Amino acid sequence: MKIMKILRRPRQSSSLLPDRGFVRTLQAPDHVVFDKAEGRYRLSSKAFGPSTADRNLSGDLEELIVQDGLQVSAFYPAVPRAIGAVELKIGAVRTLGLEVHHHPVEANWYHGSISGIKSSHKDKLKRIAISLIDIDQLEAARFEREKNAALNDNASQ
Amino acid sequence: MLPTLSSAPDFLQPAIEFTSPQACQPSRPWQFARPVEPSQKVAAWSAGLKQSAQRLLTLKQGWDGPGSSEIPLNVVRRASQLVADALAGIDFAEAPYLVPGGDGSVQVEWHEKHGELELDLSADGKLHIVGRNYLTGAEFEGEDEEALALFFRWAAWVAAFDGHEDHEDTEAPPAILEFAA
Numbered sequence: 001m002k003i004m005k006i007l008r009r010p011r012q013s014s015s016l017l018p019d020r021g022f023v024r025t026l027q028a029p030d031h032v033v034f035d036k037a038e039g040r041y042r043l044s045s046k047a048f049g050p051s052t053a054d055r056n057l058s059g060d061l062e063e064l065i066v067q068d069g070l071q072v073s074a075f076y077p078a079v080p081r082a083i084g085a086v087e088l089k090i091g092a093v094r095t096l097g098l099e100v101h102h103h104p105v106e107a108n109w110y111h112g113s114i115s116g117i118k119s120s121h122k123d124k125l126k127r128i129a130i131s132l133i134d135i136d137q138l139e140a141a142r143f144e145r146e147k148n149a150a151l152n153d154n155a156s157q
Numbered sequence: 158m159l160p161t162l163s164s165a166p167d168f169l170q171p172a173i174e175f176t177s178p179q180a181c182q183p184s185r186p187w188q189f190a191r192p193v194e195p196s197q198k199v200a201a202w203s204a205g206l207k208q209s210a211q212r213l214l215t216l217k218q219g220w221d222g223p224g225s226s227e228i229p230l231n232v233v234r235r236a237s238q239l240v241a242d243a244l245a246g247i248d249f250a251e252a253p254y255l256v257p258g259g260d261g262s263v264q265v266e267w268h269e270k271h272g273e274l275e276l277d278l279s280a281d282g283k284l285h286i287v288g289r290n291y292l293t294g295a296e297f298e299g300e301d302e303e304a305l306a307l308f309f310r311w312a313a314w315v316a317a318f319d320g321h322e323d324h325e326d327t328e329a330p331p332a333i334l335e336f337a338a
Contacts, residue, residue, distance in 0.1 A: 017272045025222070033254045035268040037291055044256045044266060045275060045287070051259030052224030058259070103221045119285030120298070147212060 004109040011064065011102040018091025020099055021062035022112055023132060024048070025076060028083035028143035032135055041140035043119045045088070048125035056113035062087065063101055071083065073133060075108070075149075081143060084135035088114075092128045096121060202244060202316070205252025210237045213257050225259030229280055236263045236278050243309050249318035265308075267315045274315040276308045284308075288315070 008081045024047065026032060031047035033038070051058045062072050076082055093114055098121065103113040117125075182204040190312055213228045220227075236255055244250050252276075253268040261280035267273060286304035288311050289296050301309050 030216075030221070030257055032269055033256065033266055035273075036270045037268065039274070042268075044254070044264065046256040046258055046262075046264045046277070049260065049262065049264070050259045051278065053220045053226040053260055054224065056224070056262050058222040058224065104196075107223070111223065119279065119283070119300070122277070123275075123287055123298075148208065152208075 002106045005104045007013045007107055008104075009107065010104055010143070011061075011100055013028050015103045016061065016090050016100055016102065016112075017063055018054050018089065018094065020066075020090055021064055021072070021087035021130075021132075022090055022093060022114060023060040023065075023072060023086065024057070024086050024129065025060070025079045025082050025131070026084045026086065027079065027081045028140050029081075029147045032083060034140075034144070041137055041144075043084075043126060043129065043135070044125045045122040047086075048122045048129070049119065052113070055117060056101075056103075056115050057117055059114070060108070061100075061112040061113050064102065075110070076133065083140055083143065084131070085133040087131040087132050088125060096124055096128075132144055145154075182311045202252040203241070205274040206237055206255070206301070209255035210234075212256055213263060216257055221257075221259035226261045228257050228263060229261050232261060232263050232278055232280055236265055236276075239276070239278075239305075239308065240312070241263055243312035244316060247313050247316070250313065251318055252260055253316065267312075268269065269315055269317075270313045271317075272311075274311055276304060276312075 026043065026047055030043045031044055033044045035042045048057060050056060060075060065072055065074060072087075073085060076085055081140055093100055098114050098116045101113050101115060107110045112127075168322065210233050213233050216228055216231065218227055219225055225329050233255070242254055249275065251267060251269065254264075256264040256266055258264065258269075258279075260276075265274075265276040265278070272290045274288045275286065279285075284301050284304040285298070286300075286307050287298045289297075297307060
C-alpha cells in the first residue's frame with residue numbers, strides 16, 4: 001500500500017462514479033447501539049459523523065477496489081473489531097451537498113473521505129446507507145459484554 | 158416542517174416537575190415512616206453513565222481510522238454532566254449510550270421502545286439534537302441552545318425505565334404531540 005501511494009495518482013473527486021459506493025466498515029462497540037424498539041443492535045448515526053479531527057468521514061472507495069480486481073469486502077477482515085459494513089452511493093452523498101474524495105493513506109490506497117459533514121448530516125447519511133455486511137448481532141453483544149466486563153474490572157481494582 | 162423554539166416557546170417548559178433534593182427534606186424528621194434508602198436504579202444509571210464515560214477516555218488516536226482523535230476529557234465531562242442534570246431526581250431511568258466520534262465529539266443516545274433521543278456534543282462546544290416519539294410519530298431536531306432546551310425537556314421521558322410501574326404514567330411532553338406530528 002505504501003508503494004501504491006507513492007506510485008499511483010489519486011483520483012479526482014469529480015471523476016468518481018455516482019453509482020459506486022463509499023464503504024464504511026463498522027466497528028464494535030463504538031458504532032453500534034442496542035435499539036429496544038427493534039430488539040437488536042443497529043448503527044448509531046454517529047458512525048456517519050466526522051471521523052477525523054479535520055471533520056471528514058473515512059471509508060473505502062468501491063470503484064477503486066473493484067478496478068483492481070478485488071471484492072468490495074476484501075479489506076473487511078483487516079479492520080479491528082469489524083462488526084458489519086455499509087455502502088453510501090456517491091451520487092446520493094453528493095445530493096446532500098457533500099463531497100467524496102480519494103484520500104489515499106500509507107496503510108490504504110483505497111481510502112476515501114467525505115468532507116463538509118455537519119451534525120445534521122449524520123442522520124441523513126444513515127438513512128441512505130445500504131447494508132453490505134449485516135451487523136453480526138452475536139458479535140455485537142459479545143463486544144458489549146467485553147466492554148462492560150473490562151470497565152467493571154477496572155472499577156473493582 | 159420541524160418545530161423550532163421560536164415557533165413553539167412552550168418547548169422550554171419542563172416536561173416533568175422535578176422536586177429538588179432540599180424540597181424532599183421533611184420539616185419534621187418523624188414524618189418519614191421508614192428510612193429513605195438510595196434507589197438502586199439511580200445507582201444503576203449513574204454507574205452505567207460513569208462506565209461509558211470511562212470507556213471513551215480509553216480511546217487512543219486513530220481508533221476510528223486515519224486521522225481520528227482521542228475524546229477530550231472536557232467533552233466527556235460535559236456529556237456526563239448534562240445527563241446527570243437531566244436525570245437528577247429520576248429514580249427509574251436507563252443510562253444512555255455515550256457514542257464517540259473520531260473528531261473528538263460525543264453523542265448521548267437513548268433508543269427505547271417508546272422513543273429515541275440523540276444529543277451530539279462537538280469538541281468545539283456545538284450541540285445538535287434529534288428525537289423521535291414512536292407513540293405519535295413526532296420527530297424534532299435543534300441546535301445549540303435549542304438543542305439544550307429540547308434535551309432537558311425530553312431526556313427524562315425517553316430514559317424512563319421500561320420495567321417500572323410508573324412508566325405507564327410518564328407522559329410525553331405534550332407540546333410536541335400536535336406540533337411535530
